[in-house]
Amino acid sequence: MANEHAHKPNGGPETAGEVVLGIETSCDDTAAALVRRRPDGTAQILSNVVWTDHDDHAAFGGVVPEIAARSHVERLDLVVARALREAGMAIADIDAVAATAGPGLIGGVMVGLTAAKAIAMTIGGPLIPVNHLEGHALTVRMTDRAEFPFLLLLISGGHTQLVWVAGLDDYRRLGSTIDDAAGEAFDKTAKLLGLGQPGGPRVESAAVGGRADRYDLPEPLKTRPGCDFSFSGLKTAVREIAVRMTDAEGRMAGQDVADLAAAFQHAAARHLARRTGNAMELAGVASGQGRLVVAGGVAANCTIRAILNTECECKGWRLIAPPAKYCTDNGAMIAWAGAERLAAGMAPPIDEALAFAPRARWPLAPPPEGRAIGGGRKGPKA
Numbered sequence: 293m294a295n296e297h298a299h300k301p302n303g304g305p306e307t308a309g310e311v312v313l314g315i316e317t318s319c320d321d322t323a324a325a326l327v328r329r330r331p332d333g334t335a336q337i338l339s340n341v342v343w344t345d346h347d348d349h350a351a352f353g354g355v356v357p358e359i360a361a362r363s364h365v366e367r368l369d370l371v372v373a374r375a376l377r378e379a380g381m382a383i384a385d386i387d388a389v390a391a392t393a394g395p396g397l398i399g400g401v402m403v404g405l406t407a408a409k410a411i412a413m414t415i416g417g418p419l420i421p422v423n424h425l426e427g428h429a430l431t432v433r434m435t436d437r438a439e440f441p442f443l444l445l446l447i448s449g450g451h452t453q454l455v456w457v458a459g460l461d462d463y464r465r466l467g468s469t470i471d472d473a474a475g476e477a478f479d480k481t482a483k484l485l486g487l488g489q490p491g492g493p494r495v496e497s498a499a500v501g502g503r504a505d506r507y508d509l510p511e512p513l514k515t516r517p518g519c520d521f522s523f524s525g526l527k528t529a530v531r532e533i534a535v536r537m538t539d540a541e542g543r544m545a546g547q548d549v550a551d552l553a554a555a556f557q558h559a560a561a562r563h564l565a566r567r568t569g570n571a572m573e574l575a576g577v578a579s580g581q582g583r584l585v586v587a588g589g590v591a592a593n594c595t596i597r598a599i600l601n602t603e604c605e606c607k608g609w610r611l612i613a614p615p616a617k618y619c620t621d622n623g624a625m626i627a628w629a630g631a632e633r634l635a636a637g638m639a640p641p642i643d644e645a646l647a648f649a650p651r652a653r654w655p656l657a658p659p660p661e662g663r664a665i666g667g668g669r670k671g672p673k674a
């Protein structure tokens with residue numbers, strides 16, 4: 293991947309600030325990046341390398357944890373070396389290392405965190421174990437200099453949540469999915485339509501030639517107030533239509549696939565926007581002051597971004613969405629979360645960091661009072 297900003301090796305204001313190496317291995321992407329946080333709080337992304345090989349998992353119809361963990365072991369050294377090379381830096385030039393410590397597939401998280409511990413011991417610098425969800429949450433502060441507070445709609449393969457972000461490490465969950473995560477629903481829809489993986493981008497491409505109004509899909513939780521989400525009913529409705537449209541050879545006509553992909557995408561986007569609209573009302577922010585941040589892999593979807601933008605315009609809010617490549621998993625978001633914690637004096641003492649155990653589950657914020665935690669592939673567990 294391209295070096296985004298040239299590194300200036302000769303001192304001066306261009307090199308002021310801490311350089312953090314970020315490592316991300318919580319799912320199937322092996323990623324590493326170098327990010328500088330300047331003293332004024334702005335970011336310089338020195339490199340951002342993401343290695344994903346969907347073919348590894350293609351035959352199994354989804355990510356296989358053991359295969360993912362093994363490929364992280366094989367690739368992480370190369371990915372880190374490439375991130376350093378693209379930034380024009382040596383390992384000794386970095387000030388700190390940050391790694392995803394959860395939530396995620398435990399084998400992969402172990403690989404990344406263990407490598408980060410070894411690097412921290414080599415450089416004698418701080419190690420910041422990062423919550424993957426915090427990485428997504430803070431990305432807009434790196435890419436768009438977004439100020440606190442903001443309402444966060446976090447939509448990824450394992451999580452779908454609305455979180456009030458008052459400041460660093462100050463998170464309050466307003467709602468979450470009661471069954472599937474949004475990305476999971478896209479991935480399952482792709483599978484039903486025979487589109488393969490990664491599901492989200494494939495459904496989005498298939499929907500380009502489709503008519504969203506041909507199929508009338510149900511609106512989830514239509515009569516229930518609040519900020520929770522549900523995607524399992526949509527998935528069932530898609531399955532029923534797909535079965536009806538499939539011929540004796542197990543094939544669906546191209547136009548039917550396109551129309552159903554478009555209908556699903558539109559229904560998912562409308563649901564996300566409605567529930568987010570409810571959260572905006574709950575937030576009680578003065579007119580013209582509200583900021584909605586959308587993050588996570590599904591935030592790369594153009595239809596979802598457009599419908600959220602319309603919702604924001606109606607309510608006098610501003611939508612802040614990172615560039616698509618920083619929505620899906622990457623090392624820069626982990627480096628940045630580490631850099632923010634480092635700057636705030638929140639990096640743990642090195643002995644504590646070296647003893648930090650990887651976590652399969654690690655909620656960003658507790659659920660609202662008296663409520664069971666919502667669902668999702670990594671969600672209910674998180």
Ligand code: KG4
Pocket residue numbers: 319447448449450451474475476478479490491492493496588589590591592593594619620621
């Ligand atoms: O944040 P992410 O890269 O990994 C997790 O933390 O889960 O999100 C991956 C999810 C996958 O379910 C993928 O299908 C979905 O994000 N996704 C999309 C798009 N790009 C990725 N969903 C809809 N439209 C997209 N363009």
Ligand code: ZN
Pocket residue numbers: 424428448449588589620621
């Ligand atoms: Zn993610």
